[in-house]
Amino acid sequence: MAKEGLGLEITELRLGLPGGESIKVVNKNDKKRVFSAVNGGVDENCGRNVEKKNQVVGWPPVCSYWKKNYMNEGSKMYVKVSMDGAPFLRKIDLGMHKEYKELALALENLFGCHGLDLLKKLAYRRFALTAAKAQFISTMSVGEDNVSSVKRRLAQLFETSLRETVPGEPDVVPIVDSCSDRSGGKFGDYQCNNAMVLWSKIKGKQTGYKGPPAVGKAIMTNLPPSEMIESCSVAGPGFVNVVLSKNWIAQILLRMLIDGIDTWAPLLPVKTAVVDFSSPNIAKEMHVGHLRSTIIGDTLARMLEFSHVKVLRRNHVGDWGTQFGMLIEFLFEKFPNPEEVNEAAIGDLQAFYKASKLRFDSDPEFKQRAQQAVVRLQGGEDRYRKAWKKICEISRTEFHRVYERLGVSLEEKGESFYNPYIPGVLDELDNKGLIKESEGARVIFVDGVNIPLIVVKSDGGYNYASTDLAALWYRLNEEKAEWIIYVTDVGQQQHFDMFFKAAKRAGWLPADDSLYPKATHVGFGLVLGEDGKRFRTRNTEVVRLVDLLDEAKSRSKTAVLERDAAKDWPEEEVEKTAEAVGYGAVKYADLKNNRLSNYTFNFDQMLNDKGNTAVYLLYAHARICSIIRKSGKDIEELKKNGKIVLDHDGERALGLHLVQFSEIVEEASINLLPSTLCDYLYNLSDIFTKKFYSNCQVIGSPEETSRLLLCEATAIVMRKCFYLLGIEPVYKI
Ligand code: ARG
Numbered sequence: 001m002a003k004e005g006l007g008l009e010i011t012e013l014r015l016g017l018p019g020g021e022s023i024k025v026v027n028k029n030d031k032k033r034v035f036s037a038v039n040g041g042v043d044e045n046c047g048r049n050v051e052k053k054n055q056v057v058g059w060p061p062v063c064s065y066w067k068k069n070y071m072n073e074g075s076k077m078y079v080k081v082s083m084d085g086a087p088f089l090r091k092i093d094l095g096m097h098k099e100y101k102e103l104a105l106a107l108e109n110l111f112g113c114h115g116l117d118l119l120k121k122l123a124y125r126r127f128a129l130t131a132a133k134a135q136f137i138s139t140m141s142v143g144e145d146n147v148s149s150v151k152r153r154l155a156q157l158f159e160t161s162l163r164e165t166v167p168g169e170p171d172v173v174p175i176v177d178s179c180s181d182r183s184g185g186k187f188g189d190y191q192c193n194n195a196m197v198l199w200s201k202i203k204g205k206q207t208g209y210k211g212p213p214a215v216g217k218a219i220m221t222n223l224p225p226s227e228m229i230e231s232c233s234v235a236g237p238g239f240v241n242v243v244l245s246k247n248w249i250a251q252i253l254l255r256m257l258i259d260g261i262d263t264w265a266p267l268l269p270v271k272t273a274v275v276d277f278s279s280p281n282i283a284k285e286m287h288v289g290h291l292r293s294t295i296i297g298d299t300l301a302r303m304l305e306f307s308h309v310k311v312l313r314r315n316h317v318g319d320w321g322t323q324f325g326m327l328i329e330f331l332f333e334k335f336p337n338p339e340e341v342n343e344a345a346i347g348d349l350q351a352f353y354k355a356s357k358l359r360f361d362s363d364p365e366f367k368q369r370a371q372q373a374v375v376r377l378q379g380g381e382d383r384y385r386k387a388w389k390k391i392c393e394i395s396r397t398e399f400h401r402v403y404e405r406l407g408v409s410l411e412e413k414g415e416s417f418y419n420p421y422i423p424g425v426l427d428e429l430d431n432k433g434l435i436k437e438s439e440g441a442r443v444i445f446v447d448g449v450n451i452p453l454i455v456v457k458s459d460g461g462y463n464y465a466s467t468d469l470a471a472l473w474y475r476l477n478e479e480k481a482e483w484i485i486y487v488t489d490v491g492q493q494q495h496f497d498m499f500f501k502a503a504k505r506a507g508w509l510p511a512d513d514s515l516y517p518k519a520t521h522v523g524f525g526l527v528l529g530e531d532g533k534r535f536r537t538r539n540t541e542v543v544r545l546v547d548l549l550d551e552a553k554s555r556s557k558t559a560v561l562e563r564d565a566a567k568d569w570p571e572e573e574v575e576k577t578a579e580a581v582g583y584g585a586v587k588y589a590d591l592k593n594n595r596l597s598n599y600t601f602n603f604d605q606m607l608n609d610k611g612n613t614a615v616y617l618l619y620a621h622a623r624i625c626s627i628i629r630k631s632g633k634d635i636e637e638l639k640k641n642g643k644i645v646l647d648h649d650g651e652r653a654l655g656l657h658l659v660q661f662s663e664i665v666e667e668a669s670i671n672l673l674p675s676t677l678c679d680y681l682y683n684l685s686d687i688f689t690k691k692f693y694s695n696c697q698v699i700g701s702p703e704e705t706s707r708l709l710l711c712e713a714t715a716i717v718m719r720k721c722f723y724l725l726g727i728e729p730v731y732k733i
Helices: 059-064 097-110 115-123 128-139 150-165 194-202 212-221 246-259 288-306 323-334 349-362 364-378 382-406 415-431 464-477 490-505 545-562 564-568 571-591 614-631 635-641 649-659 661-670 674-693 704-724
Strands: 008-014 022-027 033-038 068-072 076-080 176-178 190-192 229-235 239-244 272-276 310-315 435-438 441-444 453-456 483-489 518-524
Touching: 150 176, 150 190, 150 194, 150 212, 150 239, 150 661, 194 212, 194 239, 212 229, 212 239, 229 246, 239 246, 246 635, 246 649, 246 704, 272 288, 288 310, 288 382, 288 483, 288 518, 288 545, 288 571, 288 661, 288 674, 288 704, 323 349, 323 364, 323 382, 349 364, 349 382, 364 382, 382 545, 382 571, 415 435, 415 453, 415 464, 453 464, 453 490, 464 483, 464 490, 483 490, 490 518, 545 571, 564 571, 571 614, 571 674, 614 674, 614 704, 635 704, 649 661, 649 674, 649 704, 661 674, 661 704, 674 704
Parallel strands: 033 076, 272 310, 272 483, 483 518
Antiparallel strands: 008 022, 022 033, 068 076, 176 190, 190 239, 229 239, 435 441, 441 453
16 A cells, blocks of 8 residues: 555545545654545535535546645645546545555656655655745745735745744744635635644644634734735634735736836746756657647746746757667768758658668668767767768758747757766766666666666667766756756656656755755656547658648638638738747647646647637737727826726736736746646636626726726736747737
């Protein structure tokens, strides 16, 4: 039942009717609960009704879509998730050994590669996950003045209050969360959940408090006065609810309109990060997996850049390896005269790769020559280096076409770049006693994995892992990166897990994952076709990216041309809109999913103008722009002299959602989850339309100025979201 080596045990796993499922994970040694979770419905143990609105049915979504947790008495963790999870855990039977293991694995996934280790450490604080989140807040020392996150500002107020409430517990970290999407904001906009945790700590000490509600009350009373807060209340077992002042929200919005949205950038505790993404292999196909990596990596880089992190966008292309011997030999055969080699002559490099592979597999004499070619290339022989360079160049031009269309910029530092560093790095690891001989190869053993990480193959050659070790060394020591992020499919998780563990053994990275420098693998699932299988074209070829983008554009062009309004558009505008919508649709369809799950590629769905699609969002933005245009007012003037008033519920709901932008970007960046930002954007558009626009007349109303400013703020935030997601906005429909 236990997952070995983690010190954790699942002691309770109940499956039942939707809402009746629960899990309890304890520490094996002291049997203390690390956390337990229910998936919505009724939690019998403390008799409280768990919110039903976003009820989860089945474990898969719990495992793969962890979004938010909040604690209750007895450290229950409620996992609020969405419904469309991967089905692999749906059939867990109570008592079946294998499934418990699967669940443990899924949990590991849920908390990230090293999540359970982290969890184990945090178990001593019992409130594992909330503490982990809150800890992040408190370790960032930023002055109150430049804090743009509402949550963080409130956390600062609560921190002051906690010091006052329990002077004997100076380490208590404020646990503050937004509750607008949890309880519909019925009791407040934010909630401080420290009382119960605190009570369990101070119970028995002479503090004078008689239970969590009293602690909650004291936390509320001790809050320093703030213009942010309209009112507070204590609910149930000590939750402190905060209603924000609508005047304050209005002020914050107006300030943003005047000073610009960049003043809402979150501050992250890292200066320099490497995002290693896209990274296709020369001459091999750049497939949809690389498309996912390109799209997800670009968004992560954009979010970090927005948050003032210096990002090194690295294309770790596979430009070094045994395949080059084969390619070069084949090139020599086809083009005895090197002058003749160019893109047009070679044509499709993938086809060239295939043909050479065929030759390699069928002709032993050719194979031998190819193997010698690798040695000659690695030995630096001129003719071989030149041929290698040529092949890389042709591939590069091809990749670039895709990047240009996607608006993605990347700096290539391929595997070959790190090659000269490998011997030195391996020496260092050897001196530290990490490298062992095993079956002729040189390897590093790491905890928890029974196969070792091979760093020198038995033929003496280096491999993917040796290159990655050298690259990590370079990034840490030469580039001084504090956070190194690798974006690849989840299939490579074990490679990264092992190689990070090796780096920890070497002392390059701290053992504690909450500390920097840090390396993180951002895994993502497969792209599936509509048959539920790996996305392929009809003749089972991998799908070429350029073809995909072509089709997205041409389909969206057809849709644009069908619209009456576009009848008189100049050709250039139609093209631009078709590209923005088409490529935006492909990107958004990918980003809106939790990246760990597989996603189904479906043009009809992604290009639908209804539902959670880029098309819908882009049109929503264009509509807001057209409201502003139609008013005939000069927004710059209104910003200077106008005022925002949030008296109507719809106005307030929209204003509140807008000012939460900063904390959402922060959350999405810290968890490396672009889907968080997509959810926010979709909700923004929904709140704008359903709560605000359908209830609050804009043009011609007495509140016109304020409402136009709200429209403008919405459009600005939407555009920033688009920008961060790599989507070009459109202004007209
Ligand atoms: N070229 C690899 C592939 O296509 C991805 C490289 C990812 N980056 C890294 N540093 N290993 O699978």
